[in-house]
Amino acid sequence: MKIVVYGAGVLGSLHAARLHEAGHDVSLVARGERLTEVQEHGVLLAEGDSPTIRSVPVPVVEDAAGGCHLILVVVRTHHIDGVLESIARIDGDVLFLLNWAAGPGPLGSAIGAERVLLGFPAVGGTMDGEVVRYRSASLLTRLVSMPIGEPDGRTTPRLERTLQTLRSAGFRAKAEPRMDAWLRTHAAFEVPLGQAVHGAGGPEALAGDPDAIRLMIHKIRRNLETVPTPTVPRAFTLLRSVPDGILLPLFRRFLRSTVAAPLSPVTPAISAELDRLDEQLRTSARTRSTGLS
Ligand SMILES: NC(=O)c1ccc[n+]([C@@H]2O[C@H](COP(=O)([O-])OP(=O)(O)OC[C@H]3O[C@@H](n4cnc5c(N)ncnc54)[C@H](OP(=O)(O)O)[C@@H]3O)[C@@H](O)[C@H]2O)c1
Numbered sequence: 001m002k003i004v005v006y007g008a009g010v011l012g013s014l015h016a017a018r019l020h021e022a023g024h025d026v027s028l029v030a031r032g033e034r035l036t037e038v039q040e041h042g043v044l045l046a047e048g049d050s051p052t053i054r055s056v057p058v059p060v061v062e063d064a065a066g067g068c069h070l071i072l073v074v075v076r077t078h079h080i081d082g083v084l085e086s087i088a089r090i091d092g093d094v095l096f097l098l099n100w101a102a103g104p105g106p107l108g109s110a111i112g113a114e115r116v117l118l119g120f121p122a123v124g125g126t127m128d129g130e131v132v133r134y135r136s137a138s139l140l141t142r143l144v145s146m147p148i149g150e151p152d153g154r155t156t157p158r159l160e161r162t163l164q165t166l167r168s169a170g171f172r173a174k175a176e177p178r179m180d181a182w183l184r185t186h187a188a189f190e191v192p193l194g195q196a197v198h199g200a201g202g203p204e205a206l207a208g209d210p211d212a213i214r215l216m217i218h219k220i221r222r223n224l225e226t227v228p229t230p231t232v233p234r235a236f237t238l239l240r241s242v243p244d245g246i247l248l249p250l251f252r253r254f255l256r257s258t259v260a261a262p263l264s265p266v267t268p269a270i271s272a273e274l275d276r277l278d279e280q281l282r283t284s285a286r287t288r289s290t291g292l293s
Contacts, residue, residue, distance in 0.1 A: 002024075005074060006071065007075035010127055014132055035060060045132050071094045072097055080107075094117065096116065117149070119147060119179065147179060163175060181231065197263045203256070210252075220239055223281050
């Protein structure tokens with residue numbers, strides 16, 4: 001399978017490396033210093049804090065050309081415009097693996113609605129210099145699957161093919177028929193959480209500030225009002241009705257746990273992504289309230 005991966009950051013590099021190792025014909029699109037790094041050293045991978053670093057010689061390009069079977073877009077939300085321009089010039093189905101709360105419409109308008117698949121990465125990590133440090137698999141992460149779906153929820157041959165391709169590289173991909181609702185629900189929760197963590201200076205600091213947590217819960221509820229119902233996963237609906245008195249201690253416990261550690265530090269790219277997602281959520285709230293959707 002000929003695959004192009006846009007975005008040589010943490011997850012684009014990881015997906016490109018694993019797909020390359022699984023025997024697919026992969027090109028990784030990179031820019032700036034990152035392009036030179038991957039050209040010279042390959043994609044450098046390490047699990048968690050491990051001192052063992054391995055290099056995967058993924059072919060890297062500055063821009064993709066011609067056709068391919070599948071394009072993965074693994075960039076930050078606010079990066080998307082530049083990538084769409086480039087993708088519009090090449091052929092192939094496009095799987096958007098990123099935080100996105102604006103629905104498939106703007107993506108389809110730029111590249112052709114029939115090309116769009118939506119998904120979200122189920123792995124995590126950070127850049128340590130030029131090394132991608134991916135999160136070690138835990139009991140929890142082994143239970144989490146990578147949701148992928150057609151914008152209209154159908155099961156199509158290309159969706160099955162894409163799931164198989166990702167599974168061949170070791171990703172626990174599963175079909176999600178309500179992918180847009182999944183992404184909007186996720187953003188409705190993640191944006192207030194990320195911004196509150198950022199404002200407080202880290203998860204531990206936020207855990208010690210009950211007023212900031214109450215404000216965050218209020219923003220999550222306000223966002224969830226604008227998300228298609230039922231939420232995906234359904235459990236998020238509980239956040240609308242469970243009283244603050246119960247949610248507050250649960251959030252404080254979560255923020256002090258190791259599960260919340262990846263929320264810190266908030267880099268400029270993460271901060272810009274949260275702002276863009278916030279804007280997308282507010283636009284969709286306005287659209288719903290004026291009955292335009
Ligand atoms: N990292 C995680 O643990 C994690 C977990 C779950 C979900 N996610 C989501 O997955 C998505 C990707 O996250 P990430 O951590 O991989 O982001 P990242 O490390 O910031 O990587 C994004 C990469 O895309 C590159 N890029 C942006 N525009 C480009 C363009 N036009 N052409 C070529 N390259 C371009 C960026 O280059 P520059 O550096 O030059 O801007 C950067 O290398 C985000 O939506 C994120 O929220 C991340």
